[in-house]
Amino acid sequence: xxxTFGPDDDTQFHSAKTALLARFETWLSAGDHxxxxxxxxxxxxxxxxxxxxxxxxYAAGDLGRWTTADVGEFLLEWCPxxxxxxxxxxxxxxxxxxxxxxFLHDEALLSPGSSPPADLIxxxxxxxxxxxxxxxxxxxxxxxxxxxxxxxxxxxDMTDPDEVDRWIAQ
Numbered sequence: 001x002x003x004t005f006g007p008d009d010d011t012q013f014h015s016a017k018t019a020l021l022a023r024f025e026t027w028l029s030a031g032d033h034x035x036x037x038x039x040x041x042x043x044x045x046x047x048x049x050x051x052x053x054x055x056x057x058y059a060a061g062d063l064g065r066w067t068t069a070d071v072g073e074f075l076l077e078w079c080p081x082x083x084x085x086x087x088x089x090x091x092x093x094x095x096x097x098x099x100x101x102x103f104l105h106d107e108a109l110l111s112p113g114s115s116p117p118a119d120l121i122x123x124x125x126x127x128x129x130x131x132x133x134x135x136x137x138x139x140x141x142x143x144x145x146x147x148x149x150x151x152x153x154x155x156x157d158m159t160d161p162d163e164v165d166r167w168i169a170q
Contacts, residue, residue: 001016001019001020001109002016003016003020003062003063003064003109003111004061004063004064004111005056005061005063006061007057007061009061013056013061016063017049017052017053020052020063020109021045021048021049023103023107024048024100024103025041025042027103027106027107028040028044028099028103029041033099033102043092043096044092044099045096046096047092047095047096047097048096048099048100050079050083050093051074051096051100054074054078054079055070055074058078059073062111064104064109064110064111064114065110065111065112065113065114066101066104066111066115066120067113067115067120068115068119068120068123071097071101071120071124071127072127074097075093075094075097075124075130075131076127076130076134079093079131079135080131080134080135080137083135086135087132087135087136090131090132090135091128091132094124094125094127094128094131095128097124098121098124098125101117101120102117102121104117105117
């Protein structure tokens with residue numbers, strides 16, 4: 001399975017991401033790592049998909065090459081800057097990332113140059129509390145996330161497109 005994509009490989013990346021996450025969902029549905037429900041499996045795969053998006057768009061595009069530094073950058077820098085989600089709802093992201101690292105190892109998909117799987121998983125677990133704190137620290141937010149957080153704090157229902165449009169117009 002091809003796991004390395006350049007910035008112009010949009011179609012190929014998305015196809016590979018879909019296939020890789022489907023394989024991850026199958027892995028999550030079996031064996032010792034089996035999750036309780038199809039909803040949990042889908043949510044975990046969705047959170048892992050965020051990491052794949054980051055890897056392709058911001059970190060050289062090798063979906064199978066992971067270092068402990070990558071784990072830290074994704075969890076403590078990129079997610080707090082880009083992912084609009086309350087800290088209490090974000091706690092599953094490090095769990096999903098740790099599971100994805102175990103999956104890549106089990107399926108022999110970790111690329112050469114990756115940190116040892118145990119180190120990747122340990123780093124993810126060790127950063128979980130700092131990640132949740134970073135997700136709630138407005139000084140970490142990027143411009144778009146700051147705007148949406150400001151709107152939500154002002155009472156704008158972010159699920160209502162008309163209300164969001166009115167807020168933008170103001």
